[in-house]
Amino acid sequence: MKSDFKLSNLLGTVYKKGNLVFTKDGSKLLSPVGNRVTCFDLIRSQSFTFSYQHRKNIQCIALNRNNTLLISVDEDGRAILVNFVSRVVLHHFNFKSKVSNVEFSPCGKYFAVAVGRFVQVWKTPDFTEDRQFAPFVRHRVYSGHFDDVLSISWSENSKYFISTSKDMTARIYSLESSDSDVARTFSGHRDYVVNAFFSKDNDVIYTVSKDGALFRWEYTESLNEEDEEGKDDEEIKEEKPRQWRIAAKNFFYANGKLRCATFHPQSNLLVVGFSNGEFRIYELGDEFNHIQSLSMGQNTVDTVNINKTGEWLAFGSSKLGQLLVYEWQSESYILKQQGHFDSMNTLCYSPDGSRVVTGSDDGKIKIWDVASGFCLMTFTEHTSAVTQVQFAKRGQVLFSSSLDGTIRAFDLIRFRNFKTFTATSRIQFNCLAVDPSGEIIVGGSQDTFEIYVWSVQTGQLLDSLTGHEGPISCLAFGQENSMLASASWDKTVRVWNIFSRSQTVEPIEISSDVLCLTMRPDCKELAVSTLDGHITVFDIEDARQVHLIDARKDIISGRFLEDKFVSQNSNRGKYFDTIAYSFDGSTLLAGGYNNSICMYDIDNEVLLKRFIVSENMSIDGTLQFLKSGKITDAGINSDLIDRNGENSDLEDRIDNTLPGSQRGGDPSERRTRPAIRVTCLQFSPTTSAFAAATTEGLLVYSVNQELVFDPFDLDVDITPESTLESLEQKEYLVALIMALRLNETYLIHRVVENVPLKDIKLIAQDIPVLYVNRILNFVGEVLNKLDSPHIEFYLIWIKSLLVQHGDYMASHKFEFRPALKLLSRYLSKTAKEVVSVGKKNEYLLTFLSASKDLKEDASEGKGDDAQSEEDEDGIHSFVADGDDDEEMDDGDSDGEWMGPSDSNLNMNMKLKSKASGQPLTFAGENDDDDSEDDELIEV
Template sequence: MKFSYRFSNLLGTIYRNGNLVFTPDGNSVISPVGNRITVYDLKNNKSRTLSLESKYNYTSLALSPDGSLLIAVNERGEAQLISMMSCTVIHRHKFQTGVQCICFSPNGEFFAVAVINVVLIFCAPGEITGEYNPFVLRRRFLGGYDDVTWLDWSSDSRLLAIGCRDSSTKICAVNYTKNFRTYNLSGHTDSIVSCFFEANSLHLNTISRNGQLCLWECSLAPSDLEDAQRPALLPPESKRGKKAADSDNESEDDVENTLEKQTAKEESGESTPGAEDVNEIKDEAEKKRHPFFYKKLARHYLADEPRKEQRDVQLTAANYNTRTKVLVVAFSNGAFYLYELPDVNMIHSLSISDYPISAALFNCTGDWVALASREIGQLLVWEWQSEQYIMKQQGHSSEMSCIAYSPDGQFIATGGEDSKVKLWNTQSSFCFVTFSEHTSGVTGIQFSKNKKFLVSSSLDGTVRAFDINRYRNFRTFTSPSPAQFSCVAVDHSGELVVAGGQDVFDIYLWSVKTGKLLEIISGHEGPVVSLAFSPVATSSTLVSGSWDKTVKIWNCLESSSEHESIDALSDVTSVAFSPSGEEIAVATLSGNITVFDVKSATQGTTIEGRNDLSGGRLETDIITAKKNAQANYFSTIEYSADGECILAAGKSANICIYNVREAILLKKFQITQNHSLDGLTDFISRKHMTEFGNMALVEEREDLDGGKVAIRLPGVRSGDMSSRRFHQEVRVFAVRFSPTGQAFAAAGTEGLCIYALDKGVVFDPFDLSLEVTPKAVHESLKKHDYTKALVMSLKLNEPNLIALVLEQVPYRDIELVCADLSPEFAQRLLQQLARQLQATPHIEFYLQWSCCLLTKHGNQDGVFQHTGLLALHEVLSRKYEMLNKICDYNKYTMRVLLDRADRLEQSSEGSTKPLAEDSDEEMLLIRSKDGEDDQSQFSDVEESDSESEGNENE
């Protein structure tokens, strides 16, 4: 087994904090998820997480108008210039403090960065500016007396509107312009949330946190604003400050000089100016200072409507689309409203949750609006014209406690401490159903082998079975006396379900068909923390691990009283069966993983992995990281698909892969480098250590949070359900290998991380010799020796070369070539066919290869591995679902067109049958003839979607 696993995707975390960004085409939305960035493709219904990451959580994003450059800034002020073409970091820049907002100009020449109350204008690198040095400072503005909250550019990229927390809005010119410096707008009574220029105009709209909307009219057209011929670069800091101060006092000096001249003329006997002349002089000086004026047209109070239902509602986000002139405002009660400007007519109002909306954004066309909530990690895209959800995704509001792969590796089920069970598609990375029947945290989850249902255990005292096809809870298993269940398992046949008690030290056995309790298995003297059934179809062996330092092997079908007890010498944290069903792996509190033989109950190998976890030091720890690592242990283990390796993780950011036979560490993965989480650093900085001890132990009270203490509750490790705020502790709750062996998933504090094999980097030949070269493969193809060319390409193990050989083989010779292959090359060819079917358009051609290969070698035992067959089955299932939708749509469309043609033909022949009939009724009538089952299933899905919170509406 090869271990070239690399980070592939992030599931379960939809949105964390910061602003959203739409791509220039408006079909994708970019969302910050902690210290990573996820791109949601709304057109193709897919999402991908960039492989790059930052040391801290992202708070501000900005995308260039052409979509090639992305600037991401984290909470410590570290900016990354990212190329969206190669998805790599081009340059890094460090600001002194955090960045409030960042914005590109419409022409792509500049981008503005707001740092505290200062706005910095940088030249954007690229062909537009001819500047390829990143972060070249062009100008600097002082925004206001408080932090800058919003930046917006005019359509011609000449002016910049700066909204501040001190309720003022400042308009600045990027280039030096004739007779214009800055212009201040006031009139709000609260901090500015956003401000927007109108399209091809200098008219401005400003919105404050208390819901006040002010419409400003400018008296000058953009074409009247002429640029002066001044040097583009800034002078030194001292000279620039002196010139700015001189320019602000320029108009006042002109007025004083003019009045002095008039006084001198009066003393010399010349004519004395009157009061009207003095006023004209002052007006001319004022016009010289400001070439245009802003006039407040109207003021509207947008918060009056949501305050009818709830008091103390504040406006949290707003966005304006200049093309459609539609304004969206979001409030702290989870409601958002759409208004049409400048009349401020309400178009629509909707409430998505009870939590504040953190970000709101229109796409370029103005048809879709994206809304995000930081409190519950929700992101949705809503089409306001048709009033439909384009995307509605929500992750777990707290940590994921358990995960499970479906038997074909196509789905992943996750259970969280928020009592939700979610199903994720591994290809699209979207959650398509959410089960919320549990009333407490979910502790265990597992799929049945036939992929028809899954079961989950919870601390609410129930074990529930969910139908995957109809998305409903069809069985609920309970115990005679109330008990909290900590783990669950399903046998190979899918007829038996067992669950272990946490407060009652028993194991409960139910029948899935009848839902009755068959047996209560007693024998443990501590909480049962892990259960596992034998993966062999002919065996009903059950293994249970408990905190009483024992592992028991049961035979559920013969007698529940007969069992084999194994002393583990320490508290058991997790057990796992090997794919062959001959041995089990046991993880204990001592940090070791011990392998036992199931039949003889003898100990095989022991893996000492405590030092491999290398846990860090928490901020509030009073002991060193080295001493803290002595208490680490593995809380979750899993066998690989071939049974040669064990995947293990625990209270650490590291995931370890061990070889079972040799008991050695093969590779270690670090799931995150996010220092916003607690427990990654090995040492505490000296600046936090004082003569009184660690400053993190001091209870600091936040003024904005009503004096709440910002530390964790005593003894809380997995999650804090109180109202206190603290740094989450990094750890891994569950790891699972994909049944195909091509990937593994890890549920941690950051979310559900998917690691997949990177075949493009590793050169992994098989039975390579000197005569096997790419040149020899091409020569064999020219000689039409297809079997030799295919064998040599399989030895080289190059996917592109194998695909070239496969597509050069004539269609009629496929069966003959498959018959000439040896069993070892037939297995490798099956894996390559599964890989090629994912992206190739020649589906029928590769299906013929698969059919001939399975027909010729499928009757021999041990030729095809289980993982290769599962990979092929997964790809074929996905292709079938995709083509099935297209074919159904085309079939119904063609039937409607043919029926319409028949009606037109009848009418042309003089038929008396009327043509004015409802086409929708025809469509429904045709669908009812052929697709009654599909309609009933679709109705069940719709019913379940209305009950679930995080379902996706496609």
């Protein structure tokens, strides 16, 4: 099994703080999520997370016009420059002060940074410049403000920019030193100037303040009345000086403070967001017109942006982690997402690996799409924290346990809670397990020492398994049979035969408290994680220990801010709370109350790889060493000192935090800092990824399968040119194997689709078994990612490979499992679409079937020539000449075919009507060369 997993996506959290950025074409949206950046493709419904991390939460991001360079700055002023296309970090830089905004110029040669009360303009790194030793070269520092700068806006020609500040003014600057006389201060506002914008022709400037005032500034001519007397018009035109003056004042009159604003110069659209959750759209120009107003909740709208076309608006609210993309013309949502309100407790993959379900302390269950990263559905039936979720084997039913004393079953077809399981007394369920057959569900609690068994069909409590002498910590079923394993704090593990209500072996004694267990997919072994930091593997049949892994040295626990010692001397979190087997049972994943996810090789009892969950210093448990520079004279870490009382805004000074609060409520209103933790781990059924529920969100690690060049059994004679040459010579099998060895996607695609239909079965029979898995993987990726229109063609490929190599695949099922999961996912999705289309066109199919019967009746007794006639029901039939082998023309005379030429039309669809039960055949040309008669074409 491969171990080169890398972070591919961050689910469960869509926005935390900072600004949102659209790409140039407006199809992608960049959102800062903690100390990472996530990119949402709004057209293809896909998302990915950049692999780099900041040391603190991101404050602002910017993308240049060419979509090649991305710069992100965190709360401490540390910036990272990234190649947006290849997702490679180019440079790290420290501005050494708090940065409130960063913006690229429209020309892309400069970017401006608001650092404190100054504006710094830097040259954008360019590979074409020679002797450039420093990637960041500062062009100039602009001063003039007396308080922190809030925003920067560039003119369209990149010669000027406006900065707004907390000193209630805005200033315009010129990029060149020769235009120093351009500098001008725009004053008159009575609160912070939130933002300022240039019009399309740069002759008008709009400034927006926090108290809801909009000033329109025009660059107009200014003359005194005394100077106008005694001068000709020509002299006046030559000597007229120009200056910025207020042309109009408008006010929003909202119930809350204005928090953010954006402007679209091409359409003169202004979008503003308020602290009460309301956002409004205005049209500026000669008049001030209010177009729309809408509310995204009761929480503050922290950021707003508009794409290049002016159609989509993006909003972010940090308090609840909301992200909206709104199309204002159609008044519909393109994207409406919100993460969990509290920390995640559990996760579970669907059987096809396309979805992940998470449960949280907020009592909500969310279903996430792995490919898009979007939340598909949220269940809110639980009234307390959700402790575990698990799918039934077919993936249509989801079970969840909660501390509210219930275990609920959800129908994922109709998306509803259809059954609720409870015990005889009110207890809190902390674990559950579902029988592979889907008939039995069991639950455990820390309140009692019994295991409760219910029937899924009837919902009745069948039995309670007794024997444990301590709280139940974990339950697990295998995938092959109905063997149930249970772990308890009484230092024992018991294995039950659930249908005979008996224990198959004697209780397995453990040296320490059992925290979690997992069963190997083939039900022959089970692994147990204990409080002393060991992972023990037992053989189920004879209850003997086969492997022992000491994980205490592999765990990176981290230190908290109040700790006076380094993490190496800490005993906190030196054990694993969650473990999971891989698909083949050879690898084990482990995580817990620490900053590491460890992957172990069970047979050799060695650590294969260790993943660091987060480097975000805003969370406890990520630092390793004590920084003495941050210790005050009183011996307190300076990061623990609350400085909110020094803020200038009243709403920032108000303290709503709960002393000692760690869980529940608003995450931004806790007095104690959140600590890094891994609460649940699970491998994907496709075997190419695994997910981890952490404090930062749902992290998805996957194997990079998009490598362009991965040579396999390469030879000197194997080149793309020789492959195409073999294809031209119709040596299809040779060309296919050569393309698979080169592993060039475009080459495999070209060879596969050029194989004639009649030769697919022969090539599938002769292809070596070594390449069967590779070709199945390719077909699955083409159908899922590229959405190929050649559905039937690839289905013939799949059928031929399965028929010819089915026995080999059955004996190597773990090897072929990822490819078969990809194909199963596509087929199930396509089947649903076909059924849906069939239901929508039911009456059309009935009409076409009835038309065929009428056509046959009308064609009896007719001549050989093609003719058109109308029968009693008003149905027109066009009957082709049975003896004429020529194609029908594209003419417009009566009785001739009005559609496209039949030369490229080659379809043979058989539809069956409920009414007549007769098949109807459509054909442009008869595929059978021996047939003399052309078939009937129905209009």
